[in-house]
Each structure stands twice: as C-alpha cells, then as structure tokens.
Amino acid sequence: MAKSSDSPFPPALRADGVQVADLDTSATPGFDGDKATGAKRLVERQQVLSDLQEKLYANGRSGDPRSVLLVLQGMDTAGKGGIVRHVIGSVDPQGVDHAAFGVPTEEERRHHYLWRIERKLPRGGQIGVFDRSHYEDVLVVRVHELVPRQVWAARYDEINEFERGLVEAGTTLVKVAMFVSLDEQRKRLARRLDRPDKYWKFNPGDIDERAYWPAYQEAYQAVLDRTSTDHAPWYVVPADRKWYARLAVTELLIDALSGLELTWPAPAFDVEEQRRRLAES
C-alpha cells in the first residue's frame, strides 16, 4: 500500500464491522473538537486539499492517468450536496469531474446499469465526484424491487470487479456512505418546508421513502458487508453534524491524495534553453 497521511479519520471511519442500525449518527469519530474548532480546522484542511488537487491536476496534464473518485451515497438530506459545495467547492473547478445520478433516463434504462457510470468516470488528473452512483442499483432498486432479486443480487460481485478494474487503471476510490437519523431527516425536511428559498429542494416522494427506512438500512448494510473491499473500501460518515461530515470527507480525500505521493512533474523541456528563447521573443 502507498504511504498515506497520519489523519485519525480513515481508520475511525472504516466500514468494517459497522452495524448500520446501531450507528450513532451524531458521533464525530476521529475528531474530539466542537463545531467551532471543526469549522476552523476545515478551512485549514481545505487549503491542504486544494494544494494536493493542484498537484494531481498538474500530473494529469503531464500524462499521468491517475485520478481520485469520490462516491457519495446517503439518504435524502444526508448532506451529499453540501459536501460537493463545501468540500469539492474548495478546489479548482478545472480539476473536478462532477456527476449526479438521479432516476435513470429512458436512454440509460436501455443500457446496462454501469453504462452511465462509465461515461462519467474521471479523466487522469481529475477528482471525480459521484452524487449517488452505481450503488443506487443495489439500494433503491433493491428496496423497491425494481428488478428481480437474482438480478440485483448478482450486482455486488459485479460492482467489486468493476471497481477493481478502475483501481487497476489508476483510480483511487473514496466511497463515502453518509448517515443521518430518521429524526434528523425529519428536521431537515421540515426546514425545506419552512423556507420558500428551500422549497425547490423538497420532493413529496422523500416522505414516502421514510416508510422504507428499515429496508434501506438493510440495503446499506449489504452494501457495506459485500462491497467494502481492500481495493475500494467504504467509509461510514455520521452526518447529523454537517460541519463534521464536511471535515471528515475532506480528510478522506486528503488521505487518498497523499497516498499517491505526488510530486510536481519534471519539465519535458530544457529550462535554460526556454529562458533564452523567451528572452529573445
């Protein structure tokens, strides 16, 4: 394994042994500070992330095929959008390949479920961000039996193989499952109904989904049990505290990028010669 950072977050968030139904969604594993300390730390760490991202991008421009792919999963209101805005928003947009996967379009449904995923994979040098992902095909699809059991049941192994291929091609996966409590979700949905500038985030279907909470917990448990692999482990982020979730995902990305041991690319030209040419131009 490549050397990674010394952050306490990755080990504290590893999915191994996690029981979704028993998870304390208000916990702050790996961090013992409060909200104010966490917010201050976030700003400092965003700079570290941004510097690492620039190095990744620089190497990509120089032909390095490596990339990082952040996979975000979580129930409605878990804060996936906030991660994109406040964590990914701190790095250069040129280096970000963002994709949100909603209900499949008609065209997408005519293809294998990994087709739309493959089309959005990050290029070398980029941080890819998936707001929802191929895991929807073993989450909502399983909970609502959108395909027969034997179809979705075969997907766990298929996903593991698919991700192994990505890793072998140079992509470091950072798979993050964000969990809020049923109660915290109610509060967040209520807030969307209290503010006219938040109505657009509300979907009546989100309330229907609450009735399936235990089924989703089971489906998430199966995801963690069956697709947290050595090559692409899952991280479980308690997300009742938004400030914590943002800090945690920042740390996970820093860890992934540190593991690449990036250096600035060597020049593909003679620096002295170019200086002379420039002076004469």
Added chain:
Amino acid sequence: MAKSSDSPFPPALRADGVQVADLDTSATPGFDGDKATGAKRLVERQQVLSDLQEKLYANGRSGDPRSVLLVLQGMDTAGKGGIVRHVIGSVDPQGVDHAAFGVPTEEERRHHYLWRIERKLPRGGQIGVFDRSHYEDVLVVRVHELVPRQVWAARYDEINEFERGLVEAGTTLVKVAMFVSLDEQRKRLARRLDRPDKYWKFNPGDIDERAYWPAYQEAYQAVLDRTSTDHAPWYVVPADRKWYARLAVTELLIDALSGLELTWPAPAFDVEEQRRRLAES
C-alpha cells in the same frame, strides 16, 4: 431587454469600437479602486454571484431551460484558468458545466467544428464555462491557415447564427476576450520557468506563438468586429492586472444573471399538506 444590474462594468467593457492593437491592457475600466479595494470587492461580489447562481440552479431543477454560458478567450497566460479557479470557484460546483477546448482530438477533427461545442453546452439551470471555444476556429485556425481562407471566413456568420439559436433556446452568453500585453505575457511565461511547481503550465510552443502576435491581434479584431452581436455581445477585459480581470468577469456574470430576473421557484406541492405528512412519517 431584461433588466440588468447597475454595475458600471458591462458598458465600460463592451467591445464596440475597441481597437485591439491600441488597447491599454493595464487599464481597469469601470473601477477606480486599487488592488486591495478590488480584492475586497471581489469577495463581496462573489457572494452575490453565488446567491444568483443558486437561484438559477433551483429554477433549472424545476424545469427552467435557461442557462448562462461564459466563453473565455485570450492568449496564453491571459488568465483564463485563474477566472475559472477564482470566479467560477466561488459558486457551487453542482451548478457548473466546465469544458476546456484544446487542440481537437482525432475524433473531433472528423466532425464539424461546432460538434464538440454542442456536446458541452450547459444544461438548464447551469453556468457553462468554456475555456477556449468555437472561436479557436477563427483564431488559431486563421492565424496558422489550418483550413483555407474561404472556410474560416464563412464561420463568422455561422457562429452568429449558432449563437442566435443558443440564445433563443434560453442561454445567455457572456463572451469575454482577455488581453495581456506582449510584455506581460513574457513576465508570466518567465515565472513559469522560474518555479518547478509551475513548469507543468509551460509549453515551449507558447513562445513560438509570440511571433504571431500581430496576426492574433488581427484575428481577435475580426472576431470582435464580426461576432459582437446584440444577442451575444463581446466584452473586452484588460487582463494585465489579475485582480481586476477577476472582478470584471464576476460583474459580467452578476449582470447576466440579474438580467434573468430570477425568483425562487414556486412549490409544486401543497406546503401545509406536506407538513402534515412529514409530521406523521
């Protein structure tokens, strides 16, 4: 015309009558403050831009087809990347469709020059950002005679028609031509040769292009003269001062978004009914 903001920038930057060869690239039209004042103003205006962008995004999610497309053109080192990083970087990445157009790939060369452009147009609710664009097909292509004269000469009218179609479909174009002086470009290229963490940004071909400076000025002049239309005007941004260029583009985007007179989307549901359902869930 829709109502727009009261900023002095858009009128000061309109391309009408601009002579590229005579342009003062160190000027700060529309702003009489210094660098420190400009940097402070930028932070304030980024928040305004970010709020407007969220409204655009909210409307897009509710089916509004309107979008904004920022087209960035400029010689190497003009600061296009800095605009993406420091202006676009201040808004939510979920609402940004970014595309950089380099030397066409083999596949792109087999298609009409607008083919790759059409594939990257912003979706409704998004701010699209083109780092270089279809204008390369009347700039580098004209300067280096990559196609016969009659071919590129026909493109100005074609581009105007193409852009008219975009505007009719709901896209507000913000076309920005950034200009640095030949001397400022030398300084910026020299800086890339002085810092090992900047080597990756340097391309020996950038020096070759300096010999074509007058031809590029002519080609830019033709772009401004022939493609600055009522439906899609060009703005000319003097870019020797990076802080100014960033502030200017921020103001142009704010103006474009203000012109859409966006309001928060009305709820597509009965708020009281949803509150009841949520309380029971």
